[in-house]
Amino acid sequence: xxxxxxxxxxxxxxxxxxxxxxxxxxxxxxxxxxxxxxxxxxxxxxxxxxxxxxxxxxxxxxxxxxxxxxxxxxxxxxxxxxxxxxxxxxxxxxxxxxxxxxxxxxxxxxxxxxxxxxxxxxxxxxxxxxxxxxxxxxxxxxxxxxxxxxxxxxxxxxxxxxxxxxxxxxx
Numbered sequence: 509x510x511x512x513x514x515x516x517x518x519x520x521x522x523x524x525x526x527x528x529x530x531x532x533x534x535x536x537x538x539x540x541x542x543x544x545x546x547x548x549x550x551x552x553x554x555x556x557x558x559x560x561x562x563x564x565x566x567x568x569x570x571x572x573x574x575x576x577x578x579x580x581x582x583x584x585x586x587x588x589x590x591x592x593x594x595x596x597x598x599x600x601x602x603x604x605x606x607x608x609x610x611x612x613x614x615x616x617x618x619x620x621x622x623x624x625x626x627x628x629x630x631x632x633x634x635x636x637x638x639x640x641x642x643x644x645x646x647x648x649x650x651x652x653x654x655x656x657x658x659x660x661x662x663x664x665x666x667x668x669x670x671x672x673x674x675x676x677x678x679x
Contacts (some may be wrong), residue, residue, distance in 0.1 A: 510583045511535075513619045515543050517585040520621060526573050529582075530564050546571075565656050572653070580648035584610055585619070587627045594650055606650040613638040 518527050529540045532549040540547035548571075552563040561579065568577050576598060580586070590608075597604050611634040619626055641647075 509618055510615065512539055512543075513615065514582050514585050515539060515545065516621055517587065517619070518580075519543060519545075521586060521588075521591050528568055528572065530567075531559065562656075569653055569656065575653045576650065577653055578648055578650040581610075584647050585630065587631065589631075597650075598652075601652075603652045603655050604650075605655060606648075607646045608648050609641045609643060609645045610647040611638040611640045 515527065515529070519525060527543075527545040529536055529545050529547050530551050532551070537547055537549065539545070548567065551559045553559055564579060565577070568579075576594065578594075594606060597606050613630075613634050614637070619630065623629070
């Protein structure tokens with residue numbers, strides 16, 4: 509449920525957003541089909557079985573439709589604030605890297621995205637009951653397509669259950 513809430517929120521950022529869901533984790537293929545996402549089940553892993561970010565970045569750069577890419581853990585709900593920040597940075601810089609940390613909020617049921625005020629309700633809950641992680645908890649990387657080249661060294665992903673990259677040029 510946590511990942512479905514997050515994935516659905518990404519699709520609501522803009523009608524032309526492209527979400528590429530990486531990984532063969534249980535339920536990834538089904539969630540991708542239900543939400544109309546592109547699914548790339550193969551992900552290279554390191555010797556410990558951890559997904560390699562460099563592989564996902566390189567693959568996304570090769571297959572994504574847009575010039576702005578974003579790696580984000582699949583338990584992060586995005587709202588219009590993310591889109592506004594990305595548009596602002598994209599307007600200022602030809603090449604950029606935007607990173608951010610999360611607010612942890614316990615959620616026991618699906619978000620009702622049909623409610624017009626779901627974003628403001630979620631933000632109010634986060635401010636009232638949530639905890640913002642410290643600066644070393646980086647949960648997304650939004651960047652211009654050319655920023656990371658083929659020479660990116662092997663980098664392992666975090667502990668999130670599903671890795672994903674979304675092409676967000678049109679946000």
